[in-house]
Amino acid sequence: MNESYAKLADIKDRLADACVLNVANARLVELTAELIETELWRGYGIRSVEHYLTLQTGLSPERARQVAEVAAATVELPVTTGKLAAGELSFEQVHAVTRHQGKFNDDEAASFATIATVPQIRRTLSRYTFTDQGDATSAADPDGQQSSAEEAGDGSATNGAGG
Numbered sequence: 290m291n292e293s294y295a296k297l298a299d300i301k302d303r304l305a306d307a308c309v310l311n312v313a314n315a316r317l318v319e320l321t322a323e324l325i326e327t328e329l330w331r332g333y334g335i336r337s338v339e340h341y342l343t344l345q346t347g348l349s350p351e352r353a354r355q356v357a358e359v360a361a362a363t364v365e366l367p368v369t370t371g372k373l374a375a376g377e378l379s380f381e382q383v384h385a386v387t388r389h390q391g392k393f394n395d396d397e398a399a400s401f402a403t404i405a406t407v408p409q410i411r412r413t414l415s416r417y418t419f420t421d422q423g424d425a426t427s428a429a430d431p432d433g434q435q436s437s438a439e440e441a442g443d444g445s446a447t448n449g450a451g452g
Contacts, residue, residue: 308376314356315374317346318383321360355384362387369399378402385410 321342324330330341338360342353359380363370369386372378382402388411389398402410 311373311376311379314380315370315376317356318360318363318370318373318380321356322363325357325360355380359384359387366395366398368395369402372399372403379407381407382410386414389414 321338324338324341330338332341335341335344337357339350339353339357342348342356343350346353348356359370359373366383366387369378369383373380373383378399382405385407386398386402398414401413405413
C-alpha cells in the first residue's frame with residue numbers, strides 16, 4: 290500500500306508542474322488582449338479576433354471565443370487574470386469567473402476561484418445578480434431579502450448560510 294501512496298505523491302508532484310499550462314494560457318490571453326486593443330488581427334478575409342486565433346493557433350472556434358472573452362475581461366478582472374499568469378488558476382476557472390465579469394469584487398472572485406472547481410464557480414456565481422452599486426441578491430430571491438443574500442459592505446456578496 291505504501292508503494293501506491295508514493296506513486297500517487299509522485300504523480301501529484303508532476304501534476305503540480307502542469308501549472309505551466311496556466312502560464313502558457315495566460316500568455317495567449319495577454320497576446321489576444323493586445324490583438325483586440327490594437328485591432329492588428331484585422332485583415333482580408335478575417336472576420337473576428339476569434340477567427341484570427343483559429344487560423345493562427347489551431348484553436349477550435351469555441352476555444353478561441355473563450356480566449357477572446359477572457360482577454361476582453363483583463364482590464365476589469367486584473368486580480369483574477371493575474372492569478373492565471375501566476376499559474377494559480379486554470380484557464381477554465383478564469384473563464385468561469387469571466388462569464389460574470391464586472392458584476393462582483395474581483396479580489397473576492399479570484400480568491401474563491403483558487404479553492405473552487407469550475408462547476409462550483411459556475412454554480413455559485415450564477416446564483417447571484419449583481420447591480421452597479423455592488424448590491425447582490427440571490428437568483429432564488431430577486432427581492433433581495435437579507436436571508437438570501439447579505440451585502441458584505443465591500444460590494445461583495447455572501448449567501449445567508451454565512452459563507
